[in-house]
Structures are given as C-alpha cells and as structure tokens.
Amino acid sequence: MLLIHTGGTIGMVPSLEGLMPGAGIVEAAVGKRARVVSFEPLLDSADVGPVHWNQLLDLIEAENGPVIITHGTDTMAFTGAALAQALAGWPHAVVLTGAMHPLGLQLDAEVNLELALAAEPGPGVWLAFAGQVMPADRLIKTDSQSDAAFRAGAPSDDVVPAWEKRRFAEKRLAVLTLSPGLPPDMVAAALGQLDAAVLRVFGAGTIPTNPALEAVLQAAGIPMRAVSSCENGGLTKGAYAAGAALWRVGVQNGGQETVEAALVNLWLQL
Structure with a gap:
C-alpha cells in the first residue's frame, strides 16, 4: 500500500x-x-x-x-x-x-x-x-x-460519472463572503481579478437588495457559484425575493455544497 x-x-x-x-x-x-x-x-x-x-x-x-x-x-x-x-x-x-x-x-x-x-x-x-x-x-x-x-456534510446526489483524468488548471479563484454593507465597488474589484468565484450568501440564498450589487454581478463575466453561509440546509432557488438577483444574473446554485466543494466544482469547470 x-x-x-x-x-x-x-x-x-x-x-x-x-x-x-x-x-x-x-x-x-x-x-x-x-x-x-x-x-x-x-x-x-x-x-x-x-x-x-x-x-x-x-x-x-x-x-x-x-x-x-x-x-x-x-x-x-x-x-x-x-x-x-x-x-x-x-x-x-x-x-x-x-x-x-x-x-x-x-x-x-x-x-x-x-x-x-x-x-x-x-x-x-x-x-x-x-x-x-x-x-x-x-x-x-x-x-x-x-x-x-x-x-x-450533506452527501451529493449527483450521478457518479465514469472516471476520466481530471486536473486543476492554473486559474485564479476565490471565495467571496457577502456581508451586510459590503460595498459593490469592492465586490467588483475582487471579481475583476478572478477567473471564477464562489459567493457565500445568506441563509437559503439571499443577498442585500442593491441594484449596484446586482449590476456588478451581471457585469462580472465569470462563472460564479453560490453557497449558503449556514452549515445545514443549503440554498433554495426562488425561496426569497431578496435572492432573485443571484439567479437573474446566472449565478450557479451550489445547493447543499460546502464552500470547499463549490470552489473545487468551479475549478474543474475551468
């Protein structure tokens, strides 16, 4: 062994x-x-x-x-x-x-x-x-x-694919935690340096209701995947109007993924 x-x-x-x-x-x-x-x-x-x-x-x-x-x-x-x-x-x-x-x-x-x-x-x-x-x-x-x-954490319900060789590319990824009062310009600056990002959002999938923040996410032009800041329960798309901006701009729903699993998921997508 x-x-x-x-x-x-x-x-x-x-x-x-x-x-x-x-x-x-x-x-x-x-x-x-x-x-x-x-x-x-x-x-x-x-x-x-x-x-x-x-x-x-x-x-x-x-x-x-x-x-x-x-x-x-x-x-x-x-x-x-x-x-x-x-x-x-x-x-x-x-x-x-x-x-x-x-x-x-x-x-x-x-x-x-x-x-x-x-x-x-x-x-x-x-x-x-x-x-x-x-x-x-x-x-x-x-x-x-x-x-x-x-x-x-919660087990994945994804169908296990046939094995194939997979590797992690030299890309720039990060986890961004959205917090109350976070300036949209700061989010824009961070996203501008990245090839993909995990967004750690509130509860079942909400973010501050701020047109400037939605505009930043819309303009980012990179893959983004959202996960909950809660350890259990994950995200439920459409549960709250305060999260609608995430799905309007095409952020991926990480469901019950951990932050770590979501980051790896994005990295392998690249």
Missing part, C-alpha cells in the same frame, strides 16, 4: 515559532506496513493548493490501488473535495487522515493513523478521523481544538 505524506500536524515537531513539519516521523510510525512517499518540502496544510492536488492525483493514478494520504487539518476539506471530484468513478479507495496532535504523544495521531491503515471503505475518497471513516467530498471542520474536528 502507498502512503503519501504531505505534512501536517500528524508529522510535526516543536520549534521556536510553533509546530512545523519534521522529516521521518510518519515513516517511523508506519514501518513496513506501507510504502511512504513524502512531499519535498513537507507542507503545513495552509500551503496546500491546486498544484499539490495535481501532484496527489499523479501519484494516486500511478499507484492504481488503495492509497492513504496524511495531511494537515486546516485545508483537509479542500483537498478532500478536490480529490473526491477529480477522482469521481475511480475504482480504488483513497483514505485521508491527519491529527490534532503530533505523533509521539500517544494522543489522536496514533489512533487516526492506525484507523487509516486498517480501513477498507471501498472506492471513493474518505477521511479516517476520531474513530470514524467518513466521505471526504463535503467535509466540514467544526472545531479548531477538539480531536473530533470533522463531520461529513
């Missing part, structure tokens, strides 16, 4: 500035139970992005079998969504894991790693964490301190 070690808390050591990735820690814990390929340099997950998602996809597809990935928790939901969507239809299991504490302390890292090594969840992308093996396509990190830091 292949284990890809990207970095993250699970393999970190103390430094004068706080925890940082340390070489050889995950390899020592795994021993001969898996073949370990480590990123060079090892990464705090805050530094993981589309280039690294493509690197993971190359390694996964070359292995053509079950794969475990050790990864930091801060962007685990982004990587989970990226791999799940890019590997839709892939016939093997990819199991992500990480920890809130480093290996060697006999806390959650050892337990999570053992769970990942033993898991046989079937095809798909999964997260082994805090005693659970859950789908990784719509992960939500609910706690920055607790060992039980994740839950799985």
